[in-house]
Amino acid sequence: MRTASNYAGEHGRIRCPCKNCNNVYVRQLSEVKKHLFLHGVLEDYSPWIHHGEPSQSLDQNEGDESCEEDGRDDQDENPYNDVAEMLDDLHRGTFANASLGEGASSNPPTVPEGEVAKFDRLLRDAKSELYPGCENYSKLSFLMKLLHLKTTYNCSNKYFNEQLKLFKDALPRGETLPKSYYEAKKLMRDLGLGYISIHACPNNCVLFWKEDKDLQQCPNPDCQASRWKHVPGKSKKVPQKVLRYLPIKPRLQRLFMSKKTAQDMRWHKEKLFQEENKIRHPADAKAWQHFDKEHEWFTRDPCNVRTWASKRRI
Known part of the structure; x- marks a missing residue:
């Protein structure tokens, strides 16, 4: 465990290489040791690329030559790296509060069963081969690319x-x-x-939503158009027009789940370089600076999102 412990993150956690976690779940070192004792280590996990070892066992003299011949980095050697990292971000963002409460003696935070089921499905698809013997793609990684x-x-x-039928x-x-x-x-x-x-x-008179969700036709007296299409031979009702609403909250959460995009979301606070009489970013503009002065409590948090603030009418 010496190499693995040296590779642990700032919170002392590493990917668990037991048969159940499959290098997707991130856990404390003590918990990883317990899992390895109870479930055993992944039989095909060699070398330990998620715990500090290179993806190939190379001699020092052959290392540079092999890299030049292959023209590929460690991430290309393991095509599931990006999927594993994505699931790691999703797990950390979804179950962060519950993880913090694991050691608490009373009323630890809980995670809705639906969220656990979602993550289990994703984990199962990430470990499922696209077809028996496929080494380049899992079911999840192939579907994402498709x-x-x-x-x-x-x-x-x-x-x-x-x-899909052809494949x-x-x-x-x-x-x-x-x-x-x-x-x-x-x-x-x-x-x-x-x-x-x-x-x-x-x-485009109204949305059949909230108090109007059960209406069968437009409530506008000058319109009164039917909500449904007339499709002969079909028993299922088909709406005439559909609005696809993309909720902003889960998308912002997803941006902050990934350490890469989270850095970009905080760029205006942590890395912005301001130069007089030049606007390279909206944060350089007077409107942004005026907002900062009016709402200092909001500005102090580098994770603030201005569109969210405007919708809340702060």
């Missing part, structure tokens, strides 16, 4: 479904891909990147 390509190139849902037919037996885009979208919801669908009047 959904990223769909968004980047603006592919239709129908095209995505046909693409499922081409991959070896035992592949773990979902059957449709609908199933793949559930993954995004578990990652905290989903949206809320709100039906709308086809003429």
Whole structure:
């Protein structure tokens, strides 16, 4: 444990290499020792790339030559690194309060069962092979890249479904891909990147939301358009227009979960270099500086978000 303890973070925690945690959960050293004793270490975990060892056992004389030949860094050697780091951020952000209360004697913070189930599904997909023997992708990492390509190139849902059918037919037996885009979208919801669908009047009069959520037609006397499309042969009602609302709170939480993006969110407070008569960032502008003077309590926190402040009408 000497190498692993030297590699521990500022809070004395490391990734747990036991068979249950699979280098995804981050725990205290004492807890890691307990897990290794109870569950045993991952049999295929060699070398210990998450605990200070290089991804390959290289002699000093061969190290530089091998790096030049491969042209790849340690992160490329393990294609699951980015997924493991993402789940680590998600775990820390979701269960941080509960982790702080683990040693408390009374009323430790609890995590909703739904959040635990979400994380368990993500962890299971992150450890699930895309197909038996696949070394380049897990089910989760492949789906994330596939959904990223769909968004980047603006592919239709129908095209995505046909693409999934093609992959499922081409991959070896035992592949773990979902059957449709609908199933793949559930993954995004578990990652905290989903949206809320709100039906709308086809003429943009109102949203069928809150006190109007049960209305079947527009309440505007000059409109009174039906909420639903008329689709012959379909028993399920189809709304005429749908607003997809992206909640700001979980997205801000997600930005602060990752140590990389969290640094960018605090840049205006910690790294901004101001030069007279030049505006390189909104924080250089008079409006931002006026806000700082009016609301000093809010400005003192480097994690403040100005759009949130304006919506709260501080």
